[in-house]
Amino acid sequence: MKSGKIKPFFHFGGALLVTLAATAMAQAQAGPLPSADLQKIYDRLLKQIDRIPIYDNHSHATFPDDSDMDAMASPPEESTVLRLRDTNPEFVAAAKALFGYPYDDFKPEHAKWLIERKKAAEAAGGTAYWDSILDKMNIETCLANRVALAPYLDPQRFHWVFFVDSFLFPFDNHNQIAKNGDMGVYIPIQEKVLRRYMKQESVEALPADLAGYEAFIRRTLADNQKKGGVAMKFEAAYFRTLFFRDPAREKAEAIYAQFRAGGVPSEDDYRTFQDYVFRVLLDQAGKLNLPVHFHSAVGVGDYFSLRNGNPLNLENVLRDPRYSKVNFVLIHGGYPYTLDMIWLTAAKNVYTDSSLMGYYVYPSELKNILKQWISLFPEKIMFASDAFPFNDAVGAEETFWLAVRSARTAVAAALAELVAEGAFTEEKALELARLYLHDNAAKLYGEKK
Numbered sequence: 001m002k003s004g005k006i007k008p009f010f011h012f013g014g015a016l017l018v019t020l021a022a023t024a025m026a027q028a029q030a031g032p033l034p035s036a037d038l039q040k041i042y043d044r045l046l047k048q049i050d051r052i053p054i055y056d057n058h059s060h061a062t063f064p065d066d067s068d069m070d071a072m073a074s075p076p077e078e079s080t081v082l083r084l085r086d087t088n089p090e091f092v093a094a095a096k097a098l099f100g101y102p103y104d105d106f107k108p109e110h111a112k113w114l115i116e117r118k119k120a121a122e123a124a125g126g127t128a129y130w131d132s133i134l135d136k137m138n139i140e141t142c143l144a145n146r147v148a149l150a151p152y153l154d155p156q157r158f159h160w161v162f163f164v165d166s167f168l169f170p171f172d173n174h175n176q177i178a179k180n181g182d183m184g185v186y187i188p189i190q191e192k193v194l195r196r197y198m199k200q201e202s203v204e205a206l207p208a209d210l211a212g213y214e215a216f217i218r219r220t221l222a223d224n225q226k227k228g229g230v231a232m233k234f235e236a237a238y239f240r241t242l243f244f245r246d247p248a249r250e251k252a253e254a255i256y257a258q259f260r261a262g263g264v265p266s267e268d269d270y271r272t273f274q275d276y277v278f279r280v281l282l283d284q285a286g287k288l289n290l291p292v293h294f295h296s297a298v299g300v301g302d303y304f305s306l307r308n309g310n311p312l313n314l315e316n317v318l319r320d321p322r323y324s325k326v327n328f329v330l331i332h333g334g335y336p337y338t339l340d341m342i343w344l345t346a347a348k349n350v351y352t353d354s355s356l357m358g359y360y361v362y363p364s365e366l367k368n369i370l371k372q373w374i375s376l377f378p379e380k381i382m383f384a385s386d387a388f389p390f391n392d393a394v395g396a397e398e399t400f401w402l403a404v405r406s407a408r409t410a411v412a413a414a415l416a417e418l419v420a421e422g423a424f425t426e427e428k429a430l431e432l433a434r435l436y437l438h439d440n441a442a443k444l445y446g447e448k449k
């Protein structure tokens, strides 16, 4: 575009001013195709983005034999996405990058090298091992979603996100367990977590009435916060729909009175009770200023319902003025409903993260999702790894690595495209990268930098 053809809005005179106006206009108008220097912009941005310390919004940092790692277990028949199968050579690359793994596959006689190394780190005790894993990937702070925080996780670096679904299952759960193989695995774990909370609060049996049960819930949440909990997490999408109705307290009170000491509630009664208790949990989260995490995406298992897990189910709750003080964090980006998800974050107290999908899809696809998110509400999106051990060899260490490498390269590519398309400058791109990788989460959890 020649500057001579541009008419300045104001006639100041002078060739220099006309040229400046033309340059400014060229920058202000984004185009649909990237300029030819896209690769160079990407290389420059990635170099800077690698230096940004990460705040990881969701992980299960753990040794593989620690049953506190999650309130979930994968049913044996689950179908695994291509990238997460044992055959993915990226896991070998991860083990090489992190530990100098000397083999090119995970044949049992080779994987032994890695397993022994990790077992030795676990036996050594102390917090240095997991701190060093974070250091290798330039992760500064990491939320650990676990039943309890582990002694081998440094509380300065790993902050606890505790589970609350167990409060939804205080009654005889035979009908719940019998629904399908997944529920047969999940519900006994919920019962165990509830008993653990009762023990923690010195509650011997379920309280005599609903008021007592509500007090027990509120006390548990407050105590978990005192123990270092920075957020609470619902995995409810694995068990039921994320659409929660708003029943009257009297209904829940009557159901509690009827089934507290025994008897199997009907499906509808159980759901009504859960819908009410859910709202007690949110109310207490608001009072304690505890952000509320939701699994909102696809899930593992053979019977996971996409419809139940769709984050749009939560819209009535996210937009309810009674919970305007509650910060909601819809983790896993609502994948595959990522565009719906970013519009849910238009509400001022709603956030999302890129966990799970960051290793379900390859970086090119993650780039497309992040490009859309960044273009809409860049202050509401966070990096998260969902680091998780797949077996004794491929551990949370390798999935941390895969998620971090995928996210750093994907966000660099998304931003490089936007810069090359004329949307904004490289300087602005780095500012947006910092929001996603660190600053949005640091601000949400009150760690101003």
Ligand SMILES: [Zn+2]
Pocket (backbone or CB within 6 Å): 058, 059, 060, 145, 386
């Ligand atoms: Zn997770």
